[in-house]
Amino acid sequence: MTQLRGLLVDDEPLVLRDLGRLLAKQPGFAVVGTARSGTEALEQIDALAPDVVFLDVQMPELDGFGVVAALDPTHAPMVVFVTAFDRYALPAFDANAVDYLLKPFDEVRLARALERVKRHAAHRDPADLDRLQRAAATARPPGAPWPERMAVRATGRAVVVNLGEVRWIGAEGNYARLHLAKQSWLTRRTLRDLEETLDPSRFARIHRSHIVALAWIREVRSLGDGDHEVALDTGTRLVVTRTYRDDLEQRLGGVA
């Protein structure tokens, strides 16, 4: 039997070392790398192409959900979530992850997870990953703050975008493009998913196909026929549809 190559991801070094020790004892499995953050995890996944990743859910800057949402569907590893959350807090993963380990767990439970991974490795269904990524795109660990970063997929690598630098987001078919001052990145999430995921005190939907970052709005002008437009610091102008105008005004604190 060929060996399964695994990447371990957890922000706690102690837990990472322990998981490494436990997995080292398991036959048919080799630890090929570790990562202490979501960003590092994506780099390692691209660099090492592991078969399976043991992924902590709550991590600084980019959490486990953000990592899964940014996986490249053509070379994605199998995912085993590792979490201290109650299973009811993670309904999506119940159905879609290969397995999830609830902390604290022991060697017996870990071995069982590994068995599941091996069974899955034999016949992987791309639809599973698709469902998992869809669920991850809008999931947030309970009690966690709104995300500061979002990972997107560029050609051949993952890029972590600081959401504070995003000016606006435009729909492109089923996907959405994050526009920064000079660059833009396409993400495999829908505008609706993004609207749900982003901090509503910082981002507002203004149009069927636009979300805008409130902090970068420099001017709001009437276009005469009830429609408005916002001007951003970059000079970009975006139309605000009538239906979203009141909401925008409210979020800007009556400035508009």
Place this chain on the structure above:
Amino acid sequence: MVHGPLREPAALSGSDGTGRTAALVAAAVLGALTLVSAAQLYTFRRASNEGVSVTSALLFGVATWGVWVAAVPVIIVLGRRFDFRPGRRVVSVVVHTAALLVIHLPATMLVLAVGLRLFGNGEAPPWREAARQALVGTRLHFAAVLYAALLGLARAVETRRHLRNEQERAARSEALATQARLAALAARLQPHFLFNALHAAGALIDEDPARARAMLAQLGDLLRDALADGESGDVPLAEEFRLLERYLAIEAVRFADRLRVELVCDDAVQDAPVPRFLLQPLVENALQHGIAPRASGGRVSVTAHAVGGGLGIRVFNDGLPPPAQLHERGGLGMTRDRLRTRYGAGAHLELTAPDGGGAEAVLTIPLHPADAT
């Protein structure tokens, strides 16, 4: 008449269904008596060679006890309302005596009429004589005993049922109290923290068994404090700081190099009384919202000083600024509620984003709680 039969069951059912049980038990007793009467009549007439059909004997039995069966709900309702409690004894005796007569007279007449119809020679019933016999002598005594027995039976069933309901209520309220204690525990120590701490202690076992044991001991102390009924009890501030030390020692194992801690409790306020577990939720907030989301981590400091007649406590972290939606939920809202309950308007809690970055919760409470307004 349309309303009568409809209203009666409603009056009987009560809130706990005791009336229905009492009525069923009484009806069962009377039903048995009906069968006994019918059997008696049957054997008696057979023995004296007078013809009788089973149907006639049963009809006679029903006539003898039917009025009583029908009267059972009335007896139960009257028994509830006129229960001989002090001050209502005379009224109760009068009402029940009247009820006894109202049931007994028709019952006697019915037996007479049915008896003559079934077994007589077609003569008219001697109503006047029957009424006289019913109101004096053993028939009335028997009816009175029967009425009292039915009344007592109904009351007994109701009392038993009532007691059982009381016991169930007591058990339920105990369960609710336990639930409230667990909810308080979950509010003080988030389950997420507990499970992470337990996992970290497990992870230490191979690496550093002594430290694993120490961590479990700290976790045990913390749980004991969290489970104590702390809402009413104040503890000296120094003890609250020791609790924070234990809590932060556990978090330090998890956060490793990402967490730096500073605890300063001024000598002058070491003995100041504060509600138990007052500061831990604020420190947990600082870790969760300030330090945990940053890969580089940060520093948490808790300082306590006397501030113009009051006690000033600052919980600062140099991590992320406080999120906008944090203000009235979770640890902060809970702490505000506790302060309001304990000190009224005498305490203040402010969460700010200092110019240099990070977040700071500033807490002011009266040094002598008696001063609270």
